[in-house]
Every structure is written in structure tokens, then in C-alpha cells.
Amino acid sequence: xxxxxxxxxxxxxxxxxxxxxxxxxxxxxxxxxxxxxxxxxxxxxxxxxxxxxxxxxxxxxxxxxxxxxxxxxxxxxxxxxxxxxxxxxxxxxxxxxxxxxxxxxxxxxxxxxxxxxxxxxxxxxxxxxxxxxxxxxxxxxxxxxxxxxxxxxxxxxxxxxxxxxxxxxxxxxxxxxxxxxxxxxxxxxxxxxxxxxxxxxxxxxxxxxxxxxxxxxxxxxxxxxxxxxxxxxxxxxxxxxxxxxxxxxxxxxxxxxxxxxxxxxxxxxxxxxxxxxxxxxxxxxxxxxxxxxxxxxxxxxxxxxxxxxxxxxxxxxxxxxxxxxxxxxxxxxxxxxxxxxxxxxxxxxxxxxxxxxxxxxxxxxxxxxxxxxxxxxxxxxxxxxxxxxxxxxxxxxxxxxxxxxxxxxxxxxxxxxxxxxxxxxxxxxxxxxxxxxxxxxxxxxxxxx
Numbered sequence: 050x051x052x053x054x055x056x057x058x059x060x061x062x063x064x065x066x067x068x069x070x071x072x073x074x075x076x077x078x079x080x081x082x083x084x085x086x087x088x089x090x091x092x093x094x095x096x097x098x099x100x101x102x103x104x105x106x107x108x109x110x111x112x113x114x115x116x117x118x119x120x121x122x123x124x125x126x127x128x129x130x131x132x133x134x135x136x137x138x139x140x141x142x143x144x145x146x147x148x149x150x151x152x153x154x155x156x157x158x159x160x161x162x163x164x165x166x167x168x169x170x171x172x173x174x175x176x177x178x179x180x181x182x183x184x185x186x187x188x189x190x191x192x193x194x195x196x197x198x199x200x201x202x203x204x205x206x207x208x209x210x211x212x213x214x215x216x217x218x219x220x221x222x223x224x225x226x227x228x229x230x231x232x233x234x235x236x237x238x239x240x241x242x243x244x245x246x247x248x249x250x251x252x253x254x255x256x257x258x259x260x261x262x263x264x265x266x267x268x269x270x271x272x273x274x275x276x277x278x279x280x281x282x283x284x285x286x287x288x289x290x291x292x293x294x295x296x297x298x299x300x301x302x303x304x305x306x307x308x309x310x311x312x313x314x315x316x317x318x319x320x321x322x323x324x325x326x327x328x329x330x331x332x333x334x335x336x337x338x339x340x341x342x343x344x345x346x347x348x349x350x351x352x353x354x355x356x357x358x359x360x361x362x363x364x365x366x367x368x369x370x371x372x373x374x375x376x377x378x379x380x381x382x383x384x385x386x387x388x389x390x391x392x393x394x395x396x397x398x399x400x401x402x403x404x405x406x407x408x409x410x411x412x413x414x415x416x417x418x419x420x421x422x423x424x425x426x427x428x429x430x431x432x433x434x435x436x437x438x439x440x441x442x443x444x445x446x447x448x449x450x451x452x453x454x455x456x457x458x459x460x461x462x463x464x465x466x467x468x469x470x471x472x473x474x475x476x477x478x479x480x481x482x483x484x485x486x487x488x489x490x491x492x493x494x495x496x497x498x
Contacts, residue, residue, distance in 0.1 A: 126161065127153075128381055130313045130426075131451045131471050132481040140449035141478050142167050150472040151455055154464075162454035164311055169200050169232065169448045171312070200447050201251070201312055202230060202237040203382075204261075205299060207320035209243035209291045211267035211389060214397075219319070219389045222436060223262045226317065229440040230447075231255060240302055242295045244268045269321060272400045272407075276331045276343055284326060284362050292323050296369045300376055307380035311454075314382040315447045318421060319389055322414025323369075326362035328406050340401040370417060374424035375466070375487040385427040385443050386418035391434040426483050453482075462488070 131149070133141045142165060151158045165172045204226070211219060231237060234253070239261045241247035247264060249257050270278070270287065278285055299318070306314045330338040334345075377384055393415075396407050415431045422429040430439040459467060471482035 126454045127457050127486065128162075128311060128452055128454045129469060129471065129483045129486070130381060130383075131453055132446060132449070133451065133473060134479050136477060136479075140167070140445075141475075142449070144451065144473070144475065148474050149451075149453055150474060151453060152470040152472070153455075153457055153459060154468050155470075156458060158455040158458060160453055160455050162311075162452075164452040164454075166313065166448070166450050166452065169234070200232075200235045201306075201309060201314045202235060202447070203251075203302060203306065203314065203316045204237065204239045205302065205316055205318045205320075206239065206241040206245055206247055206261075206265055207243075207295050207318070208241050208245045208266060208268050209295055210269050210321045210323065211319070212269050212271075212321065213267045215389055216266050218391070219267060220262050220265055222319070222387070222389055223258075223265060225436060226440060227255070227258050227262070229437070230317070230444050231258065240298060241265070242291075242298050272328060272396060272402045272410075273341060275327050276341055276402075280332065285332075288327065289325055289365075292325060292366070292369065295320070295323075296373055299373055303373070303376045303380045303382050306382050307376075311452050312381075313447060313450055313452070314380065315427075315443065316377070316382055316384045316425075317443070318384050318386040318418070320386065320418065321388060321390060322386075323366060323417040324410050324413040325366045327410045327413075328402060330406055331403060338403045338406065340403050366417065370420050370424075374421060377425040378483060378486045379489055382425065383427045383446075384421050384425040385439075386422045386429045386431075387436065387439070388415060388418055388429075388431040392432055426481075464488075 133144060135141055146160050146163050149160055149163070151160055162173075204223070236251045236253055237258065238251045239247045239249040239258070245261075245265050247261050249261060270291075275285065275288065278287055280286070283289070299316075302316070306316075329335075331340070331342050334342050374384075393411050395404065396402050415429070418431055419429040428439075428442075430436060433439070453471065457467070466485055466487045468485050469483055471480060473480045
């Protein structure tokens with residue numbers, strides 16, 4: 050072939066490509082509709098007949114009706130543990146699905162699953178329906194566990210907020226918990242916030258508890274250290290740092306416990322409680338305060354307006370507590386808070402603090418422990434020296450309960466916190482359940498690089 054012939058063929062190919070490009074530019078705005086319509090007509094055509102021809106591009110929209118896509122939405126199974134007792138305080142273990150009524154924000158929900166935990170052993174009374182299978186994946190039906198033994202305890206040692214002088218009392222308390230709460234087959238873990246340096250993952254080995262008890266030691270700040278401590282623009286920096294460490298540690302624990310499904314997780318929260326603005330008058334040299342004062346204000350005239358920098362400390366504490374309790378309710382974890390100080394009277398002899406400020410400080414710390422327990426379904430053990438009765442109650446509540454599951458009918462994804470009410474249709478029984486749960490907020494979108 051000569052060079053002239055090759056050039057002529059290239060010219061012809063270029064002209065053909067140019068004509069095809071112009072044609073595609075004219076057809077492309079309606080091409081997807083034509084292709085989809087043709088496929089739809091072909092699928093609807095009876096067997097043995099050719100498919101109908103697609104309508105022309107100029108025909109009305111009714112002729113180009115395209116099947117709209119189907120969007121599916123799945124929701125998670127909401128579970129909550131329920132304790133049912135009769136008039137004598139005995140656990141009622143013969144209830145069925147029809148004996149419960151669950152309401153979310155006042156709307157009745159259909160109970161999808163019921164599990165009975167009696168004596169620490171789990172029995173499936175009614176398993177939830179299996180989720181719809183994914184397209185293209187065929188899996189065998191999972192067999193539910195009919196009988197499982199053991200309970201789950203997490204011991205939270207907040208030694209950053211426990212007095213060093215109370216170390217013998219604290220160790221004695223944990224020895225009682227080791228004998229009263231933990232039984233063979235129970236799974237437990239131990240985590241501390243300070244110098245005790247405890248980080249024991251969930252285990253069945255009871256010897257790990259004995260080893261941990263020997264390491265527990267309180268390291269809380271004394272009243273004199275709180276009064277004389279450095280202050281920043283937002284209050285006592287050391288106090289807020291310690292409380293943040295405690296709350297963030299507990300928050301991480303709760304997130305890990307959320308991976309364990311359909312079980313009641315008991316968190317034994319041992320701490321002296323929290324007060325982000327302790328002994329405010331003594332710290333700022335208020336002349337009306339009796340006893341110890343901050344030495345930096347001895348030769349200065351008292352200015353009450355300098356105390357306004359701490360006015361949001363209580364609000365900050367409320368925010369920290371609410372975040373922790375919401376995470377605990379999502380993970381179905383129950384907090385039992387214990388104040389190892391026992392029955393608190395006055396301050397130590399060498400800590401000469403104002404009696405009024407001391408009582409306010411004790412009240413705030415105990416109230417913080419009470420909020421953590423009440424909002425997560427547990428109870429607070431405060432202002433008492435005998436812990437045996439409280440430990441026996443924790444043991445009973447962790448051994449006998451029901452786990453109810455339902456699929457929420459609330460379609461509003463913006464309603465994060467939802468109120469739960471569980472009622473027993475059988476007369477003569479007292480029922481306990483969580484009062485609310487919160488939907489976990491979606492993750493923040495990643496910033497584009």
C-alpha cells in the first residue's frame with residue numbers, strides 16, 4: 050500500500066469519528082432514559098413475545114415512566130434489662146413476652162426478643178427475627194445460645210479521687226467485693242485512673258483480683274492542696290484535669306463494654322465523687338470564711354468579683370456526667386457508685402476548713418455519685434459504713450433479670466434521647482427498667498485533603 054492510500058484511509062476514519070461524536074452529543078441527553086426504558090419493557094414483556102419498542106424522545110413523560118429505585122433503612126435492636134420482683138422482693142422468673150409492655154416516648158413498641166437471666170445463667174425465651182440477608186450472600190441461620198453462664202463486672206478504681214488515708218478501708222472494701230460479688234464463671238476487669246496503675250482486661254482468673262487489691266492506693270488532693278493550689282482563668286487546673294481523666298477513662302470503658310451484646314454489665318464505680326469548684330471562699334480569701342484561707346490573699350482587699358471565673362464549673366460537671374451516663378445507657382451498662390469514705394462527718398483535725406464549705410463540698414461529691422448511678426439504673430452507696438447489704442443487692446440485681454429487645458418505630462433520626470417505659474401486665478409485681486437511651490451521634494465527616 051502506498052503512502053497516499055494510507056493517508057486517505059486515516060482521513061476517512063477521522064471524518065467517521067467526527068460524525069459519531071456529533072451524533073452522540075445529540076442523543077446523549079435522552080440516551081440513559083431510552084436504555085432504561087428499553088430494559089424495563091423487555092423485563093415486562095410476556096414470554097414468547099418481543100419487547101415493546103421504547104417511546105420516542107419527543108413523547109410525554111407518561112410514556113417514559115421509569116421504575117423508581119427502592120431505598121431500604123435498617124435500625125438496630127434496642128435492648129434494655131428489666132428486673133421484676135413480687136411483693137416479697139423475690140424475683141419473678143416465669144414471665145413471657147405477652148407479660149411485658151414497652152413504650153418509647155409514649156408509643157407502644159412490639160417486643161421482638163426476651164432473654165431470661167436467672168442465677169447468672171442466660172436462657173433465650175424468644176430470639177429476635179434474623180435480619181434480611183444481603184444480596185448475593187447466603188449464610189446459614191445462626192443458632193442462638195440456649196444457656197450461657199457467668200456475669201460481667203468492671204471495677205473502676207478512681208484513686209485520683211480517693212484519700213490516701215482511706216487506703217486500708219478501700220482495700221478492705223475490695224476484699225469484700227471479691228468474696229461477695231465474684232463467683233466462679235464470672236468475668237471481671239479492673240481499671241484505675243491514677244497511681245495504682247491497674248489495667249486488667251476482662252478475665253476469669255480470680256487471682257488477678259488479689260494482685261490488684263495489694264496495689265490500690267488513694268492519691269486525692271487534700272483540702273489544703275485544693276485551697277492553695279494554682280488557679281487558671283477557668284478555675285483549679287489540677288482538679289479539672291483529674292476529673293477529666295476519670296471521666297474519659299470511664300467513657301472508654303463503656304465504649305468497650307458496648308461490644309458485649311444482650312448482657313447486663315455492672316460497673317462498680319469506687320470514688321469520692323467530684324466537685325470542680327471546692328472551697329471557693331477559702332481559695333479567694335473571703336473574710337467570712339472560718340479557718341484556712343489562701344495565703345496569696347492575706348494582704349489583699351477581698352474582691353467578690355474575682356470568683357466569677359468559676360461560675361460555670363457546675364455546668365461543666367453536669368456536661369461531663371451527662372456524656373458518661375448517655376454512653377453507659379447506650380452500652381446497657383449499669384453503674385453502682387460506692388463512696389469508700391463511708392459515713393462522712395467533719396474534716397480531719399489538721400485540715401482546718403470552714404464547716405459550711407466542707408459540707409457543701411461533701412454534698413456535691415456525693416450528688417455526683419448519685420447522678421451517675423441513678424441515670425444508669427444502679428444505686429449509690431454513700432454515707433454508710435456497712436457495705437455488705439449493698440453488695441448483696443448488687444449481686445442479686447446482676448444475677449436475675451430479663452433483657453427485652455424491640456425495633457424502634459420512631460422514624461425521626463434527629464430525636465437522640467428517647468424515653469423508655471416498661472410495664473408488667475401481671476398484677477402484684479414491681480418492675481424496674483431504664484428510663485431512657487440516646488442514639489449515638491454520627492461520626493464527623495473527614496476533611497478533604
